[in-house]
Amino acid sequence: MTVFLRTLFFVSLGLAAWQAHADVYGFVDEQGEVHLADKPLDARYRLFKRGALPAASSSAATAELGRYLDARDQAALKRLTPLIEQTARRHQLEPALLHAVITVESGYHASAASPKGAQGLMQLMPDTAARFGVSAETVLEPRANLDAGARYLAFLLGLFDRRLDLALAAYNAGEGVVQRLGRIPPYEETEQYVKAVRGLYLRQGGRVLADGRLRGHAVADTQTYANLVRFTTSDATRTEDQ
Numbered sequence: 001m002t003v004f005l006r007t008l009f010f011v012s013l014g015l016a017a018w019q020a021h022a023d024v025y026g027f028v029d030e031q032g033e034v035h036l037a038d039k040p041l042d043a044r045y046r047l048f049k050r051g052a053l054p055a056a057s058s059s060a061a062t063a064e065l066g067r068y069l070d071a072r073d074q075a076a077l078k079r080l081t082p083l084i085e086q087t088a089r090r091h092q093l094e095p096a097l098l099h100a101v102i103t104v105e106s107g108y109h110a111s112a113a114s115p116k117g118a119q120g121l122m123q124l125m126p127d128t129a130a131r132f133g134v135s136a137e138t139v140l141e142p143r144a145n146l147d148a149g150a151r152y153l154a155f156l157l158g159l160f161d162r163r164l165d166l167a168l169a170a171y172n173a174g175e176g177v178v179q180r181l182g183r184i185p186p187y188e189e190t191e192q193y194v195k196a197v198r199g200l201y202l203r204q205g206g207r208v209l210a211d212g213r214l215r216g217h218a219v220a221d222t223q224t225y226a227n228l229v230r231f232t233t234s235d236a237t238r239t240e241d242q
Contacts, residue, residue, distance in 0.1 A: 076108035083142060091150045096204035098150060100197045101171070110142045122149025162213040168194045
């Protein structure tokens, strides 16, 4: 695939799944940022995928993911699935949610790197990796990257009272802006990201309550993480002031 098609492919999976009969349009700008929509918003957008995706069975979630990956990426999906499931259980997250984030973030490419500096399966920014105990030397290791990304996602779900849309928006744009606005930021990339991940999660049989929240089992030790982050932040502030 070209850089455009390959980058757009993974991000668009969830968007197409979220709106089963939607066409997917998009482009990659000069900074390497992917822009997606269900209609051409201007002349830069071109059709990438047309028509409906077949219905999925919740009992075959990973098989459903594999239908949209090439042979190399299907092999990575199969190889990483046990580790993803272990990591999800450890942090009381649904494997389907981790799979959805990974599919959109990296397409199961452990060495994936974005122009902005995000790295690995869960596309951790350097500050986020360090915040959750992952060094620059280990950030590309699947186990370390997955664990830190899952912990961050669990923390965000706790921070936003299990609101999936807000947690995903914060994963993409940072929790600060989501906290300030109290909603998904009006950034096209973030809006489409939330639709994409949410859609792929639902397509694997994930469930979201009527109020937009995940069921109560979806987070683990988020208060501990929240306290750790608050302590670390306040401690750093005190150090700078001294």
